[in-house]
Amino acid sequence: MFKNRRSDESLYKVLVVDDHSGLLQTVRAQLRGCYEVVLADGGRRALSLIEEGNIPDIVLLDIDMPGMDGYETLEKLRDNPKTEDIPVIFLTGLDGVRDQVRGLRSGVADYITKPFEKDILLARLRLHIEAGMERRRIRAARKNGEIVELDEDKFNRLTETLDFREKQIAKLVALGKRNQDIASELAYSLDYVKKLTTRIFNKTGLSDRYELRKACVRE
Numbered sequence: 303m304f305k306n307r308r309s310d311e312s313l314y315k316v317l318v319v320d321d322h323s324g325l326l327q328t329v330r331a332q333l334r335g336c337y338e339v340v341l342a343d344g345g346r347r348a349l350s351l352i353e354e355g356n357i358p359d360i361v362l363l364d365i366d367m368p369g370m371d372g373y374e375t376l377e378k379l380r381d382n383p384k385t386e387d388i389p390v391i392f393l394t395g396l397d398g399v400r401d402q403v404r405g406l407r408s409g410v411a412d413y414i415t416k417p418f419e420k421d422i423l424l425a426r427l428r429l430h431i432e433a434g435m436e437r438r439r440i441r442a443a444r445k446n447g448e449i450v451e452l453d454e455d456k457f458n459r460l461t462e463t464l465d466f467r468e469k470q471i472a473k474l475v476a477l478g479k480r481n482q483d484i485a486s487e488l489a490y491s492l493d494y495v496k497k498l499t500t501r502i503f504n505k506t507g508l509s510d511r512y513e514l515r516k517a518c519v520r521e
Contacts, residue, residue: 313338314431317358319348319375320393321367325416329362329393332420337427345370349378357384360431365394365405373408380409387437389430393418452476457518463505471495472502475511476518 342348365372389411397415411430
């Protein structure tokens, strides 16, 4: 279940970027107590805050701003390794169809038009923070060698005698998941996962998880 706090109990941080002070204060009031809110009155100020160490978990970004508009700010965020995976939501008064299409094609996670409902904003923040966390986790795991890519042809040949549930679990085992993680992800009991894992090894002729991973990884 999603919580508004990290493992260290600090609130997730939302960076709100808009040149209208009234909007900034409105968003701050609506998110107070749910998130740590950092305000920036323009794109340049937002980038400056990030360079100072204020790395957000998500950005709410206006489009129509003087000096540096939302599109240029978004481009700068994507070019920065510190923020390239952080989800960005356009929060803007531009509500035309063309504006929305252009906005979504620019690579933002979402597009919310003003005026907006508090509950909708909170729901979308939650959704995209979770997605951003998962992207950063995957990137870090790949960088550290914790995630491998399966050779689907090898995997299919190896598991051709398995039924659907066994294949489902075999793939997660090959990807390095523990039994506890598999049980949680698939909503199976731990005992059931252990039983099917043993059956997988018997059917494939492999002795353990390491052999299964080694037999399926892409070289």
